[in-house]
Structure formats: C-alpha cells, structure tokens
Amino acid sequence: xxxxxxxxxxxxxxxxxxxxxxxxxxxxxxxxxxxxxxxxxxxxxxxxxxxxxxxxxxxxxxxxxxxxxxxxxxxxxxxxxxxxxxxxxxxxxxxxxxxxxxxxxxxxxxxxxxxxxxxxxxxxxxxxxxxxxxxxxxxxxxxxxxxxxxxxxxxxxxxxxxxxxxxxxxxxxxxxxxxxxxxxxxxxxxxxxxxxxxxxxxxxxxxxxxxxxxxxxxxxxxxxxxxxxxxxxxxxxxxxxxxxxxxxxxxxxxxxxxxxxxxxxxxxxxxxxxxxxxxxxxxxxxxxxxxxxxxxxxxxxxxxxxxxxxxxxxx
Amino acid sequence: xxxxxxxxxxxxxxxxxxxxxxxxxxxxxxxxxxxxxxxxxxxxxxxxxxxxxxxxxxxxxxxxxxxxxxxxxxxxxxxxxxxxxxxxxxxxxxxxxxxxxxxxxxxxxxxxxxxxxxxxxxxxxxxxxxxxxxxxxxxxxxxxxxxxxxxxxxxxxxxxxxxxxxxxxxxxxxxxxxxxxxxxxxxxxxxxxxxxxxxxxxxxxxxxxxxxxxxxxxxxxxxxxxxxxxxxxxxxxxxxxxxxxxxxxxxxxxxxxxxxxxxxxxxxxxxxxxxx
Numbered sequence: 043x044x045x046x047x048x049x050x051x052x053x054x055x056x057x058x059x060x061x062x063x064x065x066x067x068x069x070x071x072x073x074x075x076x077x078x079x080x081x082x083x084x085x086x087x088x089x090x091x092x093x094x095x096x097x098x099x100x101x102x103x104x105x106x107x108x109x110x111x112x113x114x115x116x117x118x119x120x121x122x123x124x125x126x127x128x129x130x131x132x133x134x135x136x137x138x139x140x141x142x143x144x145x146x147x148x149x150x151x152x153x154x155x156x157x158x159x160x161x162x163x164x165x166x167x168x169x170x171x172x173x174x175x176x177x178x179x180x181x182x183x184x185x186x187x188x189x190x191x192x193x194x195x196x197x198x199x200x201x202x203x204x205x206x207x208x209x210x211x212x213x214x215x216x217x218x219x220x221x222x223x224x225x226x227x228x229x230x231x232x233x234x235x236x237x238x239x240x241x242x243x244x245x246x247x248x249x250x251x252x253x254x255x256x257x258x259x260x261x262x263x264x265x266x267x268x269x270x271x272x273x274x275x276x277x278x279x280x281x282x283x284x285x286x287x288x289x290x291x292x293x294x295x296x297x298x299x300x301x302x303x304x305x306x307x308x309x310x311x312x313x314x315x316x317x318x319x320x321x322x323x324x325x326x327x328x329x330x331x332x333x334x335x336x337x338x339x340x341x342x343x344x345x346x347x348x349x350x351x352x353x354x355x356x357x
Numbered sequence: 358x359x360x361x362x363x364x365x366x367x368x369x370x371x372x373x374x375x376x377x378x379x380x381x382x383x384x385x386x387x388x389x390x391x392x393x394x395x396x397x398x399x400x401x402x403x404x405x406x407x408x409x410x411x412x413x414x415x416x417x418x419x420x421x422x423x424x425x426x427x428x429x430x431x432x433x434x435x436x437x438x439x440x441x442x443x444x445x446x447x448x449x450x451x452x453x454x455x456x457x458x459x460x461x462x463x464x465x466x467x468x469x470x471x472x473x474x475x476x477x478x479x480x481x482x483x484x485x486x487x488x489x490x491x492x493x494x495x496x497x498x499x500x501x502x503x504x505x506x507x508x509x510x511x512x513x514x515x516x517x518x519x520x521x522x523x524x525x526x527x528x529x530x531x532x533x534x535x536x537x538x539x540x541x542x543x544x545x546x547x548x549x550x551x552x553x554x555x556x557x558x559x560x561x562x563x564x565x566x567x568x569x570x571x572x573x574x575x576x577x578x579x580x581x582x583x584x585x586x587x588x589x590x591x592x593x594x595x596x597x598x599x600x601x602x603x604x605x606x607x608x609x610x611x612x613x614x615x616x617x618x619x620x621x622x623x624x625x626x627x628x629x630x631x632x633x
Binding site: 194302312335 | 482604
C-alpha cells in the first residue's frame with residue numbers, strides 16, 4: 043500500500059509540474075499577445091510596444107515564469123487584462139454558481155448510481171435491467187449541450203414547466219429560485235450517472251456469480267450480507283476511479299451547461315476568458331480545472347486501491 | 358464463462374439490432390450524400406432570418422437567412438470527417454507506441470507508459486479551450502489535439518492486449534521458428550489486436566465526436582458561418598422558440614449519430630464478452 047501510495051503521489055506531483063509549465067508555456071507561445079488584442083486594429087505599433095512594456099510582456103520567458111510562479115505561491119493570481127480587476131475576485135464571484143450546479147449533481151451521481159447499478163446488476167437480464175441499460179447507453183451518448191437544448195425546447199418552451207435560462211442571476215438569486223437549477227443539474231448529472239451506474243452494474247453482475255460469493259453462500263451467509271459486504275465493495279473499487287473521471291467530466295460539463303443556460307459560473311467565465319484571450323484569466327482557470335482533475339484522480343486511484351488492492355491500475 | 362451467463366447476455370442484447378443501425382445510418386447517409394444531393398450553391402440568398410418552415414424552405418431559414426435544409430445536408434461532413442480524423446490520429450500514434458511498449462525493452466515500456474500517464478492530467482475540453490485561447494482555432498489543430506488526447510488509452514489497450522500471457526507464448530514460439538519482426542507484428546499481433554481495437558475504436562469515436570462537437574458548440578473551432586451541425590445548434594439556439602427546426606434537426610441528427618454508435622458498440626462488447 044505504502045509503495046503504491048508513494049508512487050501514485052509522485053505521479054500527481056509531476057503531473058502538477060507539467061500542468062504548471064504547460065499552462066505558462068501556452069501564454070508565451072501564442073502568436074499575438076494580449077497587447078495586440080487589447081489595442082486591436084486601432085493601435086499603432088508604438089502604442090502596442092508601450093503597452094507591452096507596461097504589462098511586462100517584453101521580458102524573457104523564464105523571468106516571467108519565475109515571477110508568475112512566485113506570485114502564484116503568494117496567492118496573487120494577477121489582474122485580468124481586459125477588466126484590470128484581480129482574477130481571484132472574478133473567480134470568487136463565479137465559484138458559488140458552479141458549486142450550486144456541481145454539488146447537487148455530484149450528490150445525485152454518488153447516491154443514485156450505486157443504487158441503480160446494484161438493482162440492475164442483481165436482476166441481470168430482467169426487463170428492469172434491460173430498460174435501465176438501454177437508457178444509460180442512450181443518455182450517455184448525448185452531448186450535454188444537445189440534451190440541454192432538447193430539454194429546454196420540450197420542458198420549458200413546449201410544456202412551460204421550468205425556467206429556461208438563468209441569465210443575469212447571481213448566487214443569491216439562484217438560491218431564492220431553485221427551480222432554475224432543476225434542468226441544468228439534470229443535464230449535468232445524466233451523462234455521468236449513466237457511466238457510473240453501468241460500471242457498478244457490471245461489477246455487481248460479475249461479482250455475484252464469482253467464486254467468493256458462491257463460497258460464502260455455501261457457508262450459509264445471508265444473501266444480503268454477501269451482496270452488501272462482499273459484492274458491492276468489489277464493484278465500487280473500479281467505480282471509484284470512474285467516479286474521479288466523473289468529477290473531472292463535471293467540470294467540462296459545467297462549461298457546456300453554463301453556456302446553454304446562461305449561468306455566470308466558472309465554466310462560462312473560462313469561455314469568456316478564452317474569447318477575450320485574457321491570458322491571466324485563462325491560465326488561472328486552466329490551473330484550477332487541471333489541478334482539480336489531478337487531485338480528484340489521485341484520490342480516486344487511492345480509494346480504488348484501498349477497496350480492491352489487487353487491481354493496481356495507475357491513473 | 359458458464360453457459361448460463363451466455364444465454365442471459367444474449368437475451369439481454371439481441372433485440373432490434375436494426376434500431377441502432379438505423380439511428381447510425383441516417384446521419385451517416387445525410388453526411389455522406391448530403392453535399393451531393395443539395396448542390397453547391399446555397400439556395401435563395403437574402404431570405405428573412407429565422408423563418409419557420411414554409412414555401413421554398415422545407416425546414417425554414419437560420420439566423421442568417423440561409424436555408425436550414427441546405428445547411429443540414431452540408432453540415433454532416435465536417436462532423437463525421439473531423440471525428441474520424443481525430444480517431445485516426447489517435448490510432449496512428451497510439452498503436453505503434455503500445456506495440457513498442459509491449460516489446461522486449463522494459464525501460465522503454467516504463468518511460469512511455471509513465472509519460473502517457475502525465476497526459477491524463479489534462480481534461481479534453483480544457484486543452485481545446487486553452488488551445489483556442491492562444492489563437493490555434495484551425496480545424497486541423499482541433500482534430501490533431503483531440504486525437505492525441507486519445508493516445509494514452511489506445512496505447513494502454515494495445516500494450517495490454519499484446520502482453521496477454523497467451524499471445525506472448527505464441528510470439529516467443531514464432532520468434533524461435535525464425536519468423537521476423539514484421540511477420541510477428543504485422544500478421545500475428547494485428548490479428549490478435551483487431552477485435553479489441555475495433556470495439557474500442559467505436560467507443561472512442563463517440564468520445565471524440567462528443568469532444569469536437571462540444572468545442573464547436575463553444576465556438577472554439579470552426580467559424581460561426583460553418584454549416585457544421587454543432588455550430589448550427591449554437592447559432593440558432595437563441596431562436597429556439599421562433600424557429601425550432603433550425604436547432605432540433607441538427608440536434609436530432611447529432612444525437613442519432615452518438616446514440617446509434619454507442620448502441621452498436623455496446624452490442625459488440627456484449628457479444629465479445631459472451632464469445633470468450
């Protein structure tokens with residue numbers, strides 16, 4: 043266990059370093075820099091050069107990497123190049139909205155996926171199992187933005203049941219009006235719920251007929267104990283890794299869902315930063331997203347290893 | 358596996374294979390035959406924007422006043438082509454890497470697989486967004502990077518299949534019989550790898566399709582005037598209420614493509630599992 047823990051943590055640390063270098067390199071490699079973007083077509087070459095000096099864009103790359111890393115460690119994420127406000131403020135304002143979408147989605151996935159997977163796996167081949175499995179395959183295939191628009195068209199516009207957008211609403215307004223959250227959370231949940239439920243189902247279906255379960259049954263262990271104490275943990279091991287991928291996927295899903303439903307969260311913030319080519323913002327978002335992915339995958343792998351030690355699968 | 362699970366699984370999957378085939382077939386047909394049927398010139402320039410279906414425009418017009426039917430018939434080629442391209446990039450890099458990693462040199466194996474582990478730190482959509490932020494918005498950037506993101510998974514699959522105990526014994530036997538590197542890798546291992554790779558490619562196609570469609574929806578790839586289905590959905594989503602056909606038709610085709618492909622892969626996986 044300790045050897046695996048060390049090796050896996052080392053991989054995570056190296057992954058973080060690669061992310062840092064890659065995120066910084068992205069900024070230095072771009073053909074036109076932010077000074078060009080800010081000035082647009084109106085600026086003369088002298089004005090652009092002056093702005094470049096003012097923004098510190100004319101220093102060599104490694105000096106800027108040092109500065110950047112130093113300010114990162116002291117918590118200064120830099121100022122947005124388009125608004126001039128600290129990047130941290132913007133993220134602080136947006137993170138609440140994304141959490142309002144992400145946390146319910148995550149809770150739903152965590153609770154419902156093992157439930158559906160177990161029900162389906164214990165009734166392998168039955169009508170329930172077939173229906174759930176087909177539904178999972180179908181829902182998993184649909185991209186979030188398509189599913190979101192289809193739901194908006196049917197539920198909001200045709201049936202007039204739930205609000206279609208959350209344009210202009212901040213965290214407090216969203217909490218006061220939770221109906222707005224129903225469709226986005228449903229869209230965000232669907233894909234990953236299906237993924238995870240199928241994984242759990244496969245594990246339960248295989249483990250239920252495995253030699254360990256058969257042996258326990260011969261020893262007279264109750265079926266409930268066999269399933270809850272032995273079959274399910276065996277199925278949840280690989281699912282823990284899948285769960286980590288799902289948290290990572292929720293971040294990507296948040297980008298799409300927020301832009302479909304008009305939320306001002308981290309995902310749409312990232313898209314705006316990309317459209318504005320606002321480098322400090324893009325870098326901060328990229329670090330935030332990639333860092334979360336690294337940490338979540340690390341935890342997922344360690345949990346999977348703890349639940350099913352013989353399946354040593356890295357990353 | 359016991360005979361019981363075999364019958365179970367067959368009973369689970371065997372129904373209505375034609376539904377999946379039809380779901381996949383319609384968008385593929387539209388994508389392949391569409392440009393040829395619709396002709397080159399966009400019909401009726403200068404029509405009113407976001408008009409519901411009516412005379413002259415069987416599916417109405419989009420936000421720019423273009424004929425939706427013409428756009429839909431032309432938009433499938435880029436969806437299908439870019440996903441296939443990215444898949445090919447992933448296979449072209451991943452398969453040789455996986456085979457080399459499965460070769461006799463342990464050090465090489467370690468460094469390749471650890472290196473690929475690092476790639477896994479980057480969520481796909483994030484990489485495409487960051488790429489777009491640096492101005493790399495051409496379709497070939499998108500396709501190449503989406504393909505490269507698939508390399509770790511492909512290489513791992515190929516390495517695992519090539520290292521399977523049975524196949525190693527056979528490889529050693531072939532080696533001792535004096536067959537060369539090319540014979541072993543191109544004839545024997547190719548046959549060994551074909552089935553798992555084909556099934557994985559089907560699933561991977563869906564992943565790439567999802568990734569590229571999402572990127573195009575966010576405006577990271579193709580220009581906003583492109584007839585690509587994902588771009589059409591994005592452009593017309595504001596007029597969802599007045600002109601739903603402009604969103605729902607491309608959305609339906611994209612969904613059918615994803616769902617049909619996934620259903621077929623699911624069936625193939627189930628069959629492979631029971632055949633073993």
